[in-house]
Every structure is written in C-alpha cells, then in structure tokens.
Amino acid sequence: MLSKLLKKDFYSTCRFFIPLLCGYTIAAIVGKVLFEIVLSQSSFSISSGFFDGIALFAVFYLFICIVYLIACYLMTSVFIIYDFYKTMVSDHGYLTHTLPVKTSTLIWSKTLISAFWHILVNFVIGLSFLLLFTGHLKHVPVMDIIESMIPSFDLKLTTYSFYTIINMIIELFNQPLMFFCCIAIGQLWKNHRILGAILSYIGMYIFIQILSTVILVITGNGSIYHHSGLFFYNGYMFFAALFGLATTVIFFWVTNYILSNKLNLE
C-alpha cells in the first residue's frame, strides 16, 4: 500500500512543485544568458548605454533570482505542510482516513514525498549554480571554497562530509515530521486547531532548543574551551545526529498516536 500512497501523494504534490521548479529553471537559464552577456561586455570592454542597462538589469535580475531561490526553499516546506493539513485533517481527510491503510503508512508516505521534493529542489538549485558557472569554473577556486567551509580544526574532508551528509539525511525526515506532529497536536484542540498547531510548533521549537543546549552542556560537548577543536566538532556533530534521530522518532510516534487514537474529523 505504501507504493500506492506514494503515487497518490506524488501526483497530489506535483501540481505545486512542477510549476515552482519549472519557473526556477527558466529563471536560471535567463540568468545564465544575462550573465554571459555582461561577461562578454566586460571582456570586450564594450561600454555603451545599452550594455550598462543590461548590466544593471542583470544585477536586479540576480537579486530576484536569489529571492526566488529563498522562496523555493520556503515554499517547499509550505507546500508539504499544506498538503498534509489538507489531506489528513481537513475535508479530504475523509478519503485519506477511510483508505484501507495504516495511519503509520500514511505518515511514511507523506514524509518520503517531502524528502523527495526537498532533494529535488536542492538538486535543481545546485544545477542552476553549475549552469551559471559553466565555462568559468576554472576561475572559481572550488577546492578553496570547500576547504573554507570546513571549520579550521584538524578535521579531514571525509569525516566532515560523513557527518554533514548523515545530519542532512536526518534533517530531511526531522523537519517535515516536526510540522506533521504539530498539526496532529493542534487536532487535540477543540477549536482553533490551526492556532493550536502554530503554538505547538513555537512551543516545541523553543523546548527543543533549550533541551539540546542543556544536554550539550551536561555531556560536556557544549564548550570548545575544555577540548580540542576536533573533539568539539566530532562530539557536536555526533550529538546533533543522535538528537535529530531521537526527535524524529518521537515526532513520528506522536503523530501516529494522535492520528490513530485521537482522530476527530468533525
């Protein structure tokens, strides 16, 4: 049944993401064309009112693209939340919850679809940057940029990449499940369930921040002054992965428990 749900949820979310990603791709291609025109202008030392206008427009366009890029990230979460709310706890929930599937399978499907779109959005954005710099990569100090991204501890690139990827994978599941969990908690409210979900999110976010800080301090991983930089970084990243994994499991369990045992589609 999971494959059938994935198919259903994929089609349901496609109508949001396909226009969003198509729009971004077109914007990136236009950006590339403008970028090349401006570069050719500077390399041939052409200076005219026309080219100055294009350069100005290119800068403005770049700004719009950055706003679009940020919007892509934001809208990805917004679409995922909207789809979950609409299909799980609003009128469409009458269909979702009468399908012969377990509630946990419904949540898995929503989470996997969310992860898929997040990966795709990041992939398309990555490609857009690659497109922008294609033909000019020899001027971009790629390794220097990567090296500069690694904290200046005695840390290997492989260790850094391993921890980063593990944490990114956990985050792919943790973030949507936190939203789903808050929507489910909001359903426990008799009235104003959306407000309940928002307040749950704020409360949960603050609680998690405080809890993670307290645990970091208690376990001694919170202070860079007591340990070497490498020990701090390894400890912190390991803790982040473990904490992310634990909260992901809790979010899933709470969402499943509420939607299985406390569902009230009035």
Next chain:
Amino acid sequence: MRTILEYSHVTKQFGSMYALNDVSLTIESGHIIGLLGPNGSGKTTLIKLACGLLVPTSGTLSVCKEPVGPKSKARISYLPDKNYLSEWMKVSQIIDLFHDFYDNFDRNKAFEMLHRLNISPDQKLKTLSKGTREKVQLILVMSRNADLYLLDEPIGGVDPAARDYILQTILTNYNDNGTILISTHLISDVEQILDQIIFLKNGAITMQSSVDDVRAQYGKSVDELFREVFQC
C-alpha cells in the same frame, strides 16, 4: 445472516457534550436500514465512528468482527455528507485512485454509471456542479462490492428528481449480501426502500425495528411515526 456492524456501550463526547451515549447496536447483513433522527441526534457521529474518522470516548465497535482499522475500512463503502475529493482531479483519476486502493472496486461499473449520467471522465471535479459532484461521489461508493455501505445524507442536498435517481442507483448497485445504512431526515423519500429503521434521539437509540413491524404495530408509516416521536 451475519453480524456486519456491532457497537458495544459506545459513548462519544465532544468536550462536555455527549454526541452518543452508551450506544449498543448490532446490524446484520442483507438489510437496508434507515438511521433516522433529527439534526444533532448523533447519526453522523455513529457512522463516522464505524469509518474510523472519530475515535469513541469509551466502548468498542467492530465491522465484520474486525476492530476499526485497515481491514474494516476495506469492507466499508462510505459516502460522507461533504465533498471529500480533491477538486483539481479529473473524474477518471479519482476512479483510478479508488481502483488502486479498493480490491472490491468495479471500474467498469463506475464508467458505465458515468456514461449513463453523461459525465465525462475527463472533466475535472472543479468544473462540475455541486449536484454532479455528489453524483460522482455516489458512483464511486456504489461501484464497490462492499459488505457495508454507510451513506450519510445521500439525498440531503439534491432536488426531488435527483433523489429518485440516487435511490435507484443505490438499489440497483449495492452488494445483495451487504448492508446499507442510510442516515437521513428525509424519511418519506427513503421509506420505500428501507426494511429496517433505527431511531436516534439525543445520542441514544430509541427504537430499532423492521419497517413491517412498525406498520403492523403502530398502523402508521415510518414517516408518520417519526413525526410523532420527534415532534417539537
């Protein structure tokens, strides 16, 4: 005869209000049952509990001896009293969806009914009128070979001509070995097809009887008895 639906001391509270209060009820196969009561009597709550859309505050219920869950949901065909389908979908896509999830869904029957009603499978739901959308929902529900059909106000929002069509569709398409539970307060329209009735008042069952017994015992139609029992 086998037990299709069983409620045992089921209570459902919304805050301090009792929507259902200690309801015990057994429904057997092969019947068309009218779940009758005034607005707010608990008809929809009773049906939603069987579908798993609500969870009882106390008590237990089973569908074909199964607790409410994926197995019971596979045997129930439910028509809610609201539009529960995504409006961006085409009728054919919704039929595909039902076909994917319900083993007992008869795709050909659904297309046949659509054809008879001149509803194009390529139309999106948002382009259909409210009445046509309701008909599509009914077609989806009645195209299943289910053990239990739970129809919540199937004729509530349609004109008298459409009511006849809907009742006819229900009668000619349901699984003979299954049971239909129709919730309504438009009794005179459905009385002709019912063989049992359940009267619900303030969240409690006040009568469960066959239509023949009602007529023999009270010398009245179900509609007349209802008006007498529930007069304001």
